[in-house]
Amino acid sequence: MSSLGPSDLAPNLLVGSDVVIAGDVEIGANVILYAEVTLESGAQVDDGAVLGRPARRSRGSRTPVAAGGPTVIEAGAIVSPYALVSQDVRMGPHSFLGDHAHIREGARVGADAVVGACCGIGRHVEIGDRTRLQNGTLVGPQAMIESDCFLGPGVHLLTGRKMTTSERPGAPLLRRGCQIGAGARIMPGVEIGEEAVVGAGAVVTADVPPGEVVRGIPARVASASAREPEADGSAADGSDLDYDPVG
Numbered sequence: 001m002s003s004l005g006p007s008d009l010a011p012n013l014l015v016g017s018d019v020v021i022a023g024d025v026e027i028g029a030n031v032i033l034y035a036e037v038t039l040e041s042g043a044q045v046d047d048g049a050v051l052g053r054p055a056r057r058s059r060g061s062r063t064p065v066a067a068g069g070p071t072v073i074e075a076g077a078i079v080s081p082y083a084l085v086s087q088d089v090r091m092g093p094h095s096f097l098g099d100h101a102h103i104r105e106g107a108r109v110g111a112d113a114v115v116g117a118c119c120g121i122g123r124h125v126e127i128g129d130r131t132r133l134q135n136g137t138l139v140g141p142q143a144m145i146e147s148d149c150f151l152g153p154g155v156h157l158l159t160g161r162k163m164t165t166s167e168r169p170g171a172p173l174l175r176r177g178c179q180i181g182a183g184a185r186i187m188p189g190v191e192i193g194e195e196a197v198v199g200a201g202a203v204v205t206a207d208v209p210p211g212e213v214v215r216g217i218p219a220r221v222a223s224a225s226a227r228e229p230e231a232d233g234s235a236a237d238g239s240d241l242d243y244d245p246v247g
Helices: none
Strands: 005-007 013-015 037-039 050-053 071-073 084-086 213-215
Touching (some): 050 071, 071 084
Parallel strands (some): 050 084
16 A cells, blocks of 8 residues: 555545546546556546556465556546456456456456446456446456357356366357356356357356357257247247346
8 A cells, every 4th residue: 555645636546656547537536546557538437446456365376476567447438436457457448347346467358348246357358349247247267258248147157177177177268249148157168159149047068059049057959949039029048138237
């Protein structure tokens, strides 16, 4: 905290060294901007948000110490109240980060992407342009989510060692335009193909081909009847449910 100093740009604002703030940025009360944070034109940082915080590790952590780097909030991006953005993060133009969400070191959020309230984004995650993650979604380190994807509330993208083996598969990969229903679990090493659909609550343990629809535990390819729309136009497996608290 000794490297932070008060600023008169906003109530109770604390600012570190080499911070750059464009003239039309909006900053709420009780915000903390650590060293090497850049807020580009039209960015908004709401009350209690913390940007550029250096990495923290528990005593027993095996995670390598992050090298650090600048944190950039690009033009028109919004950081909501009490969100935490670690060092070496870049939020693209007009992206949105919800209340109490956390983005870890090295992550990248694309233009017009939405990360909802209480989401957790791991180290070196990439989120593509226009992709939407709804409330409570958790994304493990190094996962990649391409552009125009949709993840419903409470989706988990898991990484690391499996309980049944010491093997450590790669992080999940979600291809362009795929849709993941609420509460689904994507296991380590799984690839979801372009425009594929994963039903709500599914546990996906194997790759999903492009355009395919899967559901269940473990996830299986849906029958033809399950893919047909109901009379009201909704999908029979509930994969199209859209709860949108962040607009």
